[in-house]
Amino acid sequence: MSSAKNQVTSDTAQDTLARKSEAANLISGGRLVAKALKAEGVDTIFTLCGGHIIDIYDGCIDEGIRIVDVRHEQVAAHAADAYARQTGRLGCVVTTAGPGCTNAMTGIATAFRSESPVLHIGGQGALNQHKMGSLQDLPHVDMMSPITKFAAGVRSTERIADMISMAARE
Template identity: 80%
Template structure:
């Protein structure tokens, strides 16, 4: 039996590769074209985020590229647990949103304790997690785990993005959940092919800054405040106990 081997169509001197072409190829510099990772950075910038905490991972590389372009500081730590706790501490000390970005699989699960702490402490922390491409769903892609299901019990919001057009929209939605009512953490999973894909910016849903969540806190009941004042005035040894969110 004779085996027939077809000749390669690759031009002489060219290198043929299909490994991570979506990430390694040069991105478009057309001002009218934007990638998912850059949409993440734009949404964070609209929220006033100036710092993210992370441990570098292949699934989330394009977010870093976007953050550099938007002037957002990237603090790369040695373990995702540190990144999650740092984001929580940052939120508590500044009153702003803390952001932790992790790669898929153990990258996400390593941050669980920090997110659980933020949940019980009512600390506004956005956890953005990477995931294998949608095109590889249920095919055993690298570090594929059911992140959204695992994070749901310890967050106020846990969802995945399924199209590049909705990336900024979903980031804004997750941030709104962080601050709605009692503050707390939110988890947003973004598959690698959604992050790396480039689209015409006119097709991207980018909520206007300051218009997608409440900008003020509710006022206290006047009658209750008067009652509280009377109690304090008449108290012999007044003591006030308050939590970190006051």
């Protein structure tokens, strides 16, 4: 009996190590976002911490992108606008899904009307739960389209870099 138990423990440990080894070769969508932001010259993001965007923060730390955490998403959007106006560089606001995106709308609209180069990245829930009442699931792209030059959802991690590149060039 004890030898069977030891075998199970050993197999479980081997499985865990194998999974960790495979996972070490993968990169999260959030880290891809940070790499794409760095490639576009972004050195600072303005944000309010939220669950849908945590991996982006990890990537920003890895890429040396400064994270300015504020108290409200509207402040983050206005700060990104002010940063863009003062530096002439791309301002970047990162918000969580749902109320994070809706709270940023006034600042995004201000940047749009002022023609400030501001990129808004809004988190989203799991795609397999879209339009099923998942946490903070709202039609973000539809809401942002009238107040941005480019609004799109990213349906696969493979598209993250080119979507950020397209948005930054609008």
